[in-house]
Amino acid sequence: MEMNLTLHVWRQASASASGKLVAYKIRANEHMSFLEMLDVLNEELTGRGEDPVAFDHDCREGICGSCGFMINGIAHGPLPGTTVCQLHMRHFKNGDELWLEPWRAAAFPVVKDLVVDRGAFDRLISAGGYISVAPGSAPDANAVPVPKKDADLAMDAAQCIGCGACVAACPNASASLFLSAKVSHLGLLPQGQPERLERVRKMVAQANGEMFGSCTNIGECEAVCPKHIRIEFIARLNRDYLKASWLYRKEAASGGE
Amino acid sequence: MKLDSRIPSGPIQQKWDKCKFDMKLVNPANKRKHTIIVVGSGLAGGAAAASLGELGYNVKCFCFQDSPRRAHSIAAQGGINAAKNYQNDGDSVYRLFYDTVKGGDFRAREANVYRLAQISVNIIDQCAAQGVPFAREYGGLLANRSFGGAQVSRTFYARGQTGQQLLLGCYQALERQVSTGRVKMYARTEMLELIVIDGKARGIVTRDLVTGAMETHLADTVVLATGGYGNVFYLSTNAKGSNTTAIWRAHKKGALFANPCFTQIHPTCIPVSGDYQSKLTLMSESLRNDGRIWVPREKGDKRKADQIPEAGRDYYLERRYPSFGNLVPRDVASRAAKAVCDEGRGVGETGLGVYLDFSDSIRRLGQNVIAERYGNLFEMYERITGDDPYRVPMRIFPAIHYTMGGLWVDYRLMSTIPGLFVLGEANFSDHGANRLGASALMQGLADGYFVLPYTVGDYLANTKLEKVGADHTEVKRAEQEASAQIEKLLAIKGKRSADSLHREAGKLMWEYCGMARNAKGLEYAEGKLAELTEEFWRNVSVPGSGQELNQSLEKAGRVADFLELAQLMCRDARERNESCGGHFREEFQTPEGEAMRNDDEYCYAAAWQWQGKGKAHVLHKEPLAFEHVHLTQRSYK
Ligand SMILES: Cc1cc2nc3c(=O)[nH]c(=O)nc-3n(C[C@H](O)[C@H](O)[C@H](O)COP(=O)(O)OP(=O)(O)OC[C@H]3O[C@@H](n4cnc5c(N)ncnc54)[C@H](O)[C@@H]3O)c2cc1C
Ligand code: FES
Numbered sequence: 001m002e003m004n005l006t007l008h009v010w011r012q013a014s015a016s017a018s019g020k021l022v023a024y025k026i027r028a029n030e031h032m033s034f035l036e037m038l039d040v041l042n043e044e045l046t047g048r049g050e051d052p053v054a055f056d057h058d059c060r061e062g063i064c065g066s067c068g069f070m071i072n073g074i075a076h077g078p079l080p081g082t083t084v085c086q087l088h089m090r091h092f093k094n095g096d097e098l099w100l101e102p103w104r105a106a107a108f109p110v111v112k113d114l115v116v117d118r119g120a121f122d123r124l125i126s127a128g129g130y131i132s133v134a135p136g137s138a139p140d141a142n143a144v145p146v147p148k149k150d151a152d153l154a155m156d157a158a159q160c161i162g163c164g165a166c167v168a169a170c171p172n173a174s175a176s177l178f179l180s181a182k183v184s185h186l187g188l189l190p191q192g193q194p195e196r197l198e199r200v201r202k203m204v205a206q207a208n209g210e211m212f213g214s215c216t217n218i219g220e221c222e223a224v225c226p227k228h229i230r231i232e233f234i235a236r237l238n239r240d241y242l243k244a245s246w247l248y249r250k251e252a253a254s255g256g257e
Numbered sequence: 258m259k260l261d262s263r264i265p266s267g268p269i270q271q272k273w274d275k276c277k278f279d280m281k282l283v284n285p286a287n288k289r290k291h292t293i294i295v296v297g298s299g300l301a302g303g304a305a306a307a308s309l310g311e312l313g314y315n316v317k318c319f320c321f322q323d324s325p326r327r328a329h330s331i332a333a334q335g336g337i338n339a340a341k342n343y344q345n346d347g348d349s350v351y352r353l354f355y356d357t358v359k360g361g362d363f364r365a366r367e368a369n370v371y372r373l374a375q376i377s378v379n380i381i382d383q384c385a386a387q388g389v390p391f392a393r394e395y396g397g398l399l400a401n402r403s404f405g406g407a408q409v410s411r412t413f414y415a416r417g418q419t420g421q422q423l424l425l426g427c428y429q430a431l432e433r434q435v436s437t438g439r440v441k442m443y444a445r446t447e448m449l450e451l452i453v454i455d456g457k458a459r460g461i462v463t464r465d466l467v468t469g470a471m472e473t474h475l476a477d478t479v480v481l482a483t484g485g486y487g488n489v490f491y492l493s494t495n496a497k498g499s500n501t502t503a504i505w506r507a508h509k510k511g512a513l514f515a516n517p518c519f520t521q522i523h524p525t526c527i528p529v530s531g532d533y534q535s536k537l538t539l540m541s542e543s544l545r546n547d548g549r550i551w552v553p554r555e556k557g558d559k560r561k562a563d564q565i566p567e568a569g570r571d572y573y574l575e576r577r578y579p580s581f582g583n584l585v586p587r588d589v590a591s592r593a594a595k596a597v598c599d600e601g602r603g604v605g606e607t608g609l610g611v612y613l614d615f616s617d618s619i620r621r622l623g624q625n626v627i628a629e630r631y632g633n634l635f636e637m638y639e640r641i642t643g644d645d646p647y648r649v650p651m652r653i654f655p656a657i658h659y660t661m662g663g664l665w666v667d668y669r670l671m672s673t674i675p676g677l678f679v680l681g682e683a684n685f686s687d688h689g690a691n692r693l694g695a696s697a698l699m700q701g702l703a704d705g706y707f708v709l710p711y712t713v714g715d716y717l718a719n720t721k722l723e724k725v726g727a728d729h730t731e732v733k734r735a736e737q738e739a740s741a742q743i744e745k746l747l748a749i750k751g752k753r754s755a756d757s758l759h760r761e762a763g764k765l766m767w768e769y770c771g772m773a774r775n776a777k778g779l780e781y782a783e784g785k786l787a788e789l790t791e792e793f794w795r796n797v798s799v800p801g802s803g804q805e806l807n808q809s810l811e812k813a814g815r816v817a818d819f820l821e822l823a824q825l826m827c828r829d830a831r832e833r834n835e836s837c838g839g840h841f842r843e844e845f846q847t848p849e850g851e852a853m854r855n856d857d858e859y860c861y862a863a864a865w866q867w868q869g870k871g872k873a874h875v876l877h878k879e880p881l882a883f884e885h886v887h888l889t890q891r892s893y894k
Binding site for chain 2: 013014029031032033035036039040043045046047049050051052054056057058059060061062063064065066079081082086087088090111112115117118119121122125126127129130131132133134135136137138139140141142144145146147148151152154155158159161162185186189191192
């Protein structure tokens, strides 16, 4: 089925330029993905010598977390549990008018059009979102059994693709769902125990230093998360953080001093 | 030029140990004085950069995505092989080695493959320790599944997102090194040129994709882990940004390109639905553990799948290959699908599709077990096609998936340019003419965690490196070349987008250099590709400027390189007058339609040398010897 749509797309030449919504008419087909529909628009714009709409994307399979923008005010658009690259046009109808805008959050400044800078997420991981293990120093993989239930729950949390929809949907622009997914993933596994409290403390401190807001349990993040990351992980984050704050002690100096 | 593969002497089981012992070490205090560039942050590059940082080197790592976590490895679904024999089903290092050499149809280097099988067991240990949430049994131990080309269960997995979980483990290790300051990460940065000084790789020229700024990075050695070039076909299962630019430009600076025509066509992908299609989506090979592949017995049977009775179905893989059944290697499964579609028995609107049917397994195991194993894949299938695979069989068709070819490297993963190392899918080393499923993740991590950190040290300890400054003529020349190409692309102001030219070239490649090839078609395609290249440089349209985020410019640069590579692929495919693995030349097949190798004349890796624009490549041959897995016609019957 063919359909005619009107798109109002946020156009902003660079981080420092001011932006505005620009309207485009486009003919689409129900089997296209949303990004393929934008490809068609860009092909037309290129044909006219105009600047195509910039948007991030890579895998187009809902796994790399590159894509993402607001469609009519909803992060990744209307289909629950679906990134915009996996959203197909059969979920829209002829005559629809759609507003496309980048993630809006102080921690994610706009780079151009629908592209934002999510470098803050990398900095959160760098602050402590890992297990320290040098190559070659690991024990046999079956030496540490992990109860299936824990492994499965850790995997539920680990599925986060780092797209940033949670931050964009949150009225406080909080990164709590993202943080909680990593803290829960590693904190649920025996391998993650030694650094568990240190990890959550460092990651939260980093988040406070970025431009993210606080969590007030609104739940928009869970509603838009393309990977169904559950808000219960934020409860785990809070629990661990509280514990870490109580138990915090400066490390004893090591070696030589 | 003589290709020295530097395979250590001695029994195959001891080669790697011997090599490690013979290699010189860099004193811990001296490591931080060495700067190493790693281009790529996928499993291969990410693992390498993290390990080198851990060792104390000063590392600069580059990727074109906005975060290293988004490298294409993230998309791998099915699993990673390791010879752990946790299932007690007869696996061993030797068997993994044997399966991989045979699966590659005897066109890989035995010594490399043996090392890969040896290291495979360490990889799983490393990843589990990093917190990769692998699938587990109720007792808490690791679970396994089977993949094509093997009769043991040696594939470790994390639901249908194994690549994601392995890459996140690797990315977290990388970010940890970023926090110590030993790795500096450059995201949204594209390598455009390699800097070669006194014959050695000494740096790269990059473009900052946000500001357009061109920068030069000098180092003691350069590592490329930039992934595969499957997107030369335009439609493939690769991520949209996957490209050949880094290795192609290194090739033009002197690195030989090996077996470019060895590409893998994956049998189970979602079929093409229209002209606007931008990529193809893989349905993991692991589905063949529980799905049965079939087409109607009769030509033109247009009944719905559930209305075709058992007797009207042809489970052609089970029929033709009773011992491996649905788990034959990918090249065999893809060709068999093409054959039934060519006979007019394909399904779906276009007739280019076969069924992958789970109804038997759902009946046997229950829907919840199937959902636990493949739930995310089933959801993805439904999102794309609108059909529910729990109720109707999936429709699938082969698609370009992986490239076995790549830059030629020796046993130590060094290319023909001293100081230039190549890892992961970007090199040609371990998979011969066909890769077995779940072996790419294994290879990327083996290269990055456990091979390169040793071999790079030996190079640095043995090599006298002169100090070079930013004003060196070779540095200036590389900078000038990179800028000139960008200016040229922007100045053409033609009528066609890079995408449209890429799509056209991709169609030619799929038609003539895809699942089946012949000399005449290849020659025709080469001619057409040359014409397209000429049109590209006359008529491409790149709006915008070089001083901003310009995705059209990025694409155009990549397409320019794909067009040149495509011609070499056809040339290589035409040169190889035999069929082997994924390279199927129609002229060379057995009466049953299986690939027919010609070991007397073609038992070599073909390494091509660039001679300059418009000049024919020169072919060098690395003869391959099979001392352990004896040359035979592969049989999966
Ligand atoms: C859909 C899919 C499913 C798969 N499933 C499996 C599986 O189940 N098991 C398995 O073993 N294999 C699988 N594979 C294959 C496997 O995923 C890849 O071969 C492997 O991940 C490649 O890893 P890599 O590190 O070599 O490259 P990549 O992960 O592709 O990384 C390339 C890196 O190089 C960077 N880069 C590239 N060019 C440049 C440049 N010019 N400048 C700067 N940076 C650059 C990129 O940014 C990226 O960081 C699958 C592949 C696909 C497509
Ligand atoms: S493009 Fe990778 S998640 Fe959408």
